[in-house]
Amino acid sequence: MSKWLVNPTPRPNADLRLICFPYAGGNAATFTPWIKQLSTDIELIAIQAPGRASRLFETPYNKMDDLVDELLTLIPPLLDKPTIFYGHSLGSRVAFELMTRLKAQGLPLPVHFIASGSRGPQAKAKENATYHLPDDAFMAELENLNGTPKAVLENKELMELFLPLLRADFEIAETYQYTSQITFDCPLSVLGGEQDSKITHEHLQGWQEFFALPADIQILPGDHFFIDSYPELVTEQVNKIIGQLLAKLPAKAISRYG
Template sequence: MTNKLFSIPKPNPNATLRLFCFPYAGGAPSIFMSWLNGLPAHIELVAVQLPGRGSRLMEPAHNTMGAILDELLSHQTFITQKPAVFFGHSLGSRVAYELAYQLQKTNQKTPLKLIASGSRAPHLPNSKPAFYHLPHDEFIEELKSLNGTPKEILENVELMELFLPLLRADFEVADLYQAHPHALPIPIDVLFGTDDVDVKPEQIDAWQSLSGLPISKHSFNGNHFFINSCSDEVKGKVFQLISSL
């Protein structure tokens, strides 16, 4: 399949399950490439590649959840073609929830489960002040405090000028989007970092309002970006959660 929205590093036409992975703000499909090592034989990994990154670097990034969903839903035939699991980290969790909700709302196949990593429940307001619109230097300082953008990019003026439009657009979505609470008819597994100061315990527990089934919670030693610092552990947990599907 030739489609820039989906990066499928190891196509598996015999797969009986697709794992759709939604990266965090500023993230790209490369985050999930190490997951190919040990990927169960019946699963095909599909990394979502929104404009402004990877092979879509020169395309303007979406700056609203509505625009992101419009593009995703234009490919709903592929998304619902096989049984699927949605995994997202931070903003990616909220995109994955909204996509699952829109599929359910329009009587399409929903994913078998949603794995929400490193995120407050999306119907809760952002508890931090918005910063996507800050002047250049202040915006850079906020990025540094998040510890998610590689130092080599932050300190490279030319690279930062290239990535700033994407980062501002992603954080505009992250700062402003708030979902309508709707309980999905699927299980939700919630992954969180024990040292994540950006996601509070009550914001994790609030995911229960978005599932008609009991949620499960799984902790990792790390801050907001435990998906990177504990990559092998996160991958192992995700594979464990979906191995029997």
């Protein structure tokens, strides 16, 4: 399997597949522990893009188009069975942009989309970009987000390693804005953090614009990084969705994908 795709426990006979897209500066390690809590009817695959974890010394992508172009060469073969896309923060928008490209090319689509801790893709990040700020100012922004441990921020050597990735991911996050008209018929779930000061309920509702079915919006404890603070509550929500999909998908539909 490609180094882009982390599959902690291969389950080739699983009825469903879950593909997870990490937040800015994040990596597959956010998702791999989930396999212990998820239904055995699902196979988990987490995206590991260049510039992080085992790929730390590879050049990270800083443009959404380039990142999604690469994913388009990797993801379609994984859609041979019913698949859920789950993205957190920037990962939600990467997953969404990928889904629009899949639809535009007439390729298979996920059967459920989960946007987590993210504004809708039509909303611009902010008026003032931060990815090009001097190191001190940029790191102050990171500290405000509360997603980078203070011990890491204060470690000069570590930050020298991580800053290129963080700047690249922030450039994608702060410059991407979806302007197409493609919409989807699959169910949509949206997760938000109760104490998330960056993503409001209005931001979460913004996803509804692109999906025909009413969004199921769930607010969980925690701030923007509730996915790290309360993983058991996130996987509980994912397991509910898995259960609903398995109940609704007729056996012939599952075998058609298999």
